[in-house]
Amino acid sequence: MTKFVQWLVFLGALVVLVGVYFLSQYQIDRFANRSLPVREVPEIRPEVSVKTVEPATHQSRISAFGATEPHYTINLTTQVAGQVEQISPQFETGYRLKKGEQMLRLENSDYRAAVAAAKQQLAEARLAYLQEERQGLQAQAEWLASGLEGDPDSELVLRVPQLASAEASVANAEALLTSAENDLQQSLIKAPFDALVISREVSPGSYLQTGTQVATLYSTDWVEVKVSLSDREWQSLPDANILTTGDWPVTLQAVEGSATWQGKVLRIEQHLDGTTRQRSLIVGVDKPLDQQPAIYPGVFVEVSLAGRQMDNLWQVPTTSLSQRGEIWYVTAENILAKFPISPVFSDENYIYIRLPQQLADFPQQILLQPISSYVEGMAVAPIEIENHE
Structure with a gap:
């Protein structure tokens, strides 16, 4: 009886344990599978x-860079030979010369003698021509007085070839005098235009052969800047006949420093550069050395000009x-x-x-x-x- 009760108690306890186990497992599964509340996260957008x-x-505006260059550059050479006799005080680097101003003088006694000889030869030729002209008139009068009809058999009778020869001698003598006077004039070397002296290659007493370089000169009438523009930039500009009137505003500003100058469009090139494959616009500034401040050849500048609306x-x-x-x-x-x-x-x-x-x-x-x-x-x-x- 006692064992029966014990087994009964054991079985009861076992059933209770099994029940507790399954109940606990049920509660665990239920807790694990419960629906959780969803938390809404706001969208974050980056600020821009x-x-x-x-x-x-808008009015287009074109900018480009370039260096200023003189209108004319010349390596001046002698046209005749001779010894340097005198040099002008103004003929020094950095000085300005007016057109026709004498730079130096060569010893010219030989050239003055040549002019005198040419004048004498011309006077003799003119005298011979007048004498031959008078003889020709006398020959015509004698022919008419002879009573012969028609023209003479030879022009020599009326002295026509003799007169033509005398006339040619006069022309030759005049040409020789002109040449001699030109050689004498070339012994005085003068500035070919308003110029700035860049270099002087001679000294007093130097003997110069024909073609010897005397100086390098820059003209002072204006400086110009050549700027290459792309097709897109050309399309932003007005027509060439408007640009080149001289009234289209152009501003040049020195790359080094703050100096600015007002210029104008001088011309437009009608060909493509072989290297850049672009056309160029040439702008200039008048009287560059008289500007405030002066704009010198060789200054690197930014060129700016307005385009079309x-x-x-x-x-x-x-x-x-x-x-x-x-x-x-x-x-x-x-x-x-x-x-x-x-x-x-x-x-x-x-x-x-x-x-x-x-x-x-x-x-x-x-x-x-x-x-x-x-x-x-x-x-x-x-x-x-x-x-x-």
Whole structure:
């Protein structure tokens, strides 16, 4: 009886334990499979700086660089031989000469003697011509007095060849006198134009052969700058007949320093440079050494001139142009998008571009400083920047 009770108690305890186990497992499974509350995480959009732009009319402006050059450069040489007898005090480097101003004089006694001999020869030729002319008239009178009809058998009768020879002698003597006077004049070496002396190659007492270099001179009437322009830049400028009137404003600014000068368009070259494959515009500044400050040959300058008024352009800060030559903008849904561009022209702070047709109807928000990590379709939070330079 006692064993029966013991087994009964054991079985009861076992059932209770099994029940407790399954109840606990049920509670564990129920807890594990319970529905958890979902926590909503707000979407984070990166902020981007934007500027609203819209199409407008802008005047193009072209800038290019070049060095100033004199209008004329000459290595002056002698036309006759002789010893340097006198040099002008103004004939020194850095001095200015007026056109026709004497620079030096060669010893010219031989040339003066040649002029005197040529004058004598001319006087004798003229005398011979007058004598022959009188003899010809006398021969004609004698022929008429002879009563013979018709013309004489030979022109020698009326002394026609003799008169022609005398006339040719006069012409030859005149030419010799002109040549001798020219040689005498060339012994006085003068400035061929208003000039700046760059170098002097002779000294008093030097003997110069014909063709010896005497000096290097730069003209002082104007300096000019040759600037090469691309096809796109030429399309931004007005017609050549407008540019070359002399009234189209051109500004030159020294690269080193802050000096500026007002110039004008002198001419337009009508050929492509063999190296750059571009056409050139020539601008100039009148009386360069009289400017304040003076503009000297050899100064490196930036040339700036206004172009045509152009419609339907965006004025975009230069910082908005990505390294790949693209403009990023924010759509109406605050999504990033981009498009490639080719600037029409540019200035120090802005580039001016033709806008895509699909963006032409409404103002657009463009990114001021796009970075390489941006991707199309990215959601962003645009922040408008009013004044951006």
